[in-house]
Amino acid sequence: MSQRLLVVEDSKPIATVIKQIAQSLKFEVVIASNLAQVKSILATDKNFFAATIDYALPDANDGEAISYVLSHGIPSLVMTGKMDDETRQKILAQPVIDYIPKENSQAFLYLKRILHWQQVNHNSTILVVDDSSSARRHIVELLKRRNFTVVTANNGAEALERLKDHKNIKMVITDMEMPVMGGIELTNQIRRIYTREQLAVIGISGASNGIHSARFIKNGADDFLRKPFCPEEFYCRITQNIESLNNISKIQHAANIDYLTELANRRSFFNNAERRIKEYIDKKVPYCLAVIDIDFFKRINDNYGHNIGDQVLKIIALYIRKHFGSGLTARLGGAEFAVLLHGLDVDNLYNKLDDFRREIAVSNIIAGDHSLSIALSIGAVFDSTEVISKQMNDADNALHSAKENGRNQVVVFGAELED
Numbered sequence: 001m002s003q004r005l006l007v008v009e010d011s012k013p014i015a016t017v018i019k020q021i022a023q024s025l026k027f028e029v030v031i032a033s034n035l036a037q038v039k040s041i042l043a044t045d046k047n048f049f050a051a052t053i054d055y056a057l058p059d060a061n062d063g064e065a066i067s068y069v070l071s072h073g074i075p076s077l078v079m080t081g082k083m084d085d086e087t088r089q090k091i092l093a094q095p096v097i098d099y100i101p102k103e104n105s106q107a108f109l110y111l112k113r114i115l116h117w118q119q120v121n122h123n124s125t126i127l128v129v130d131d132s133s134s135a136r137r138h139i140v141e142l143l144k145r146r147n148f149t150v151v152t153a154n155n156g157a158e159a160l161e162r163l164k165d166h167k168n169i170k171m172v173i174t175d176m177e178m179p180v181m182g183g184i185e186l187t188n189q190i191r192r193i194y195t196r197e198q199l200a201v202i203g204i205s206g207a208s209n210g211i212h213s214a215r216f217i218k219n220g221a222d223d224f225l226r227k228p229f230c231p232e233e234f235y236c237r238i239t240q241n242i243e244s245l246n247n248i249s250k251i252q253h254a255a256n257i258d259y260l261t262e263l264a265n266r267r268s269f270f271n272n273a274e275r276r277i278k279e280y281i282d283k284k285v286p287y288c289l290a291v292i293d294i295d296f297f298k299r300i301n302d303n304y305g306h307n308i309g310d311q312v313l314k315i316i317a318l319y320i321r322k323h324f325g326s327g328l329t330a331r332l333g334g335a336e337f338a339v340l341l342h343g344l345d346v347d348n349l350y351n352k353l354d355d356f357r358r359e360i361a362v363s364n365i366i367a368g369d370h371s372l373s374i375a376l377s378i379g380a381v382f383d384s385t386e387v388i389s390k391q392m393n394d395a396d397n398a399l400h401s402a403k404e405n406g407r408n409q410v411v412v413f414g415a416e417l418e419d
């Protein structure tokens with residue numbers, strides 16, 4: 001079911017723009033143009049994800065609609081044409097998500113960003129570290145208003161424990177002076193384990209001495225807030241830091257994932273396989289590296305078109321994901337895939353590869369209106385102690401032997417030379 005947004009706005013053109021923005025974010029929109037309408041809607045229906053509220057309405061000129069909507073437990077964003085400090089203070093004294101001055105079109109872009117973040121922030125866990133329970137409560141309340149998932153700790157040592165327990169924490173907001181372990185030491189410890197791409201740290205201090213911000217930053221913090229801070233500044237810094245973490249993760253995703261099949265790409269496979277292989281060799285774990293290529297794939301493109309070829313690649317990728325779930329899988333390029341498997345003895349690893357080849361050979365691959373027979377050739381290397389690039393070459397050589405020997409078969413590097 002789509003989330004619902006209550007838009008309280010007396011100007012029809014502005015209500016239409018907000019409605020279009022909200023619909024682009026998949027909200028179902030209900031519009032009220034005055035306080036009386038708000039009251040009549042909320043009398044029977046309070047099921048709203050959020051509300052945008054115009055500060056001045058014909059029958060509620062001084063922000064009365066804000067407290068009314070908030071009293072129904074609906075998270076609210078205030079849109080206002082009034083820019084004076086008194087109005088701003090009055091709005092921010094209430095637990096609103098934010099207020100947006102309707103100065104120009106930037107206001108609507110900002111509204112879209114805030115609504116989007118409100119929808120997705122629950123995916124971001126933030127750790128709040130402060131020995132003062134009231135300071136902690138205040139920050140937690142501000143973060144919950146923005147739908148973040150929040151975890152708390154009393155000091156730096158506890159914070160390190162929380163980080164071990166909650167692997168999905170994206171940001172740490174830490175006070176400076178705390179018993180057991182303070183914020184600077186905590187930041188220092190965090191940076192020994194987590195890069196800035198993995199975890200953002202925001203330092204907070206009440207001290208008026210500006211040197212603390214520099215100390216936090218020099219110890220690896222990404223940002224700093226001086227107490228007492230206003231909610232607006234707090235939200236700007238949190239949003240900015242979470243946005244840059246998300247941008248980094250989008251870039252990393254694009255750099256490591258094959259756009260067509262969503263499997264890892266060649267680069268990511270090499271990096272991860274290299275690390276795992278080292279572990280397998282050190283611990284003497286049996287393992288196998290295999291390169292899988294679709295036989296006569298060019299004919300599929302030539303006979304049915306590129307689009308059907310793409311669909312076949314996606315389907316084979318799904319089969320690979322399903323069959324080799326616990327292993328490392330990738331599309332190396334074209335019709336060539338790679339897997340790194342462990343957890344079985346050599347015979348069973350071989351059987352796993354051959355079972356997969358057989359499964360594809362007997363399946364009907366449905367792409368578009370076509371039911372296709374697909375065969376695979378596989379080249380494999382077992383328990384090699386060579387570097388990954390050499391192992392990939394060896395697996396490729398075994399794959400070429402499989403192609404030359406008639407395709408639709410698994411060839412193990414080394415074994416083909418003995419024949």
Ligand SMILES: Nc1nc2c(ncn2[C@@H]2O[C@H](COP(=O)(O)OP(=O)(O)OP(=O)(O)O)[C@@H](O)[C@H]2O)c(=O)[nH]1
Nearest residue numbers: 293294295296297298299301306307309310334335
């Ligand atoms: N549809 C589609 N085709 C691709 C893509 N990338 C590469 N190809 C095509 O995949 C084909 C790869 O063919 P190969 O596996 O090298 O050779 P083949 O003759 O088809 O078959 P074998 O000799 O059995 O390997 C080429 O025709 C490429 O143009 C892609 O992303 N989508």
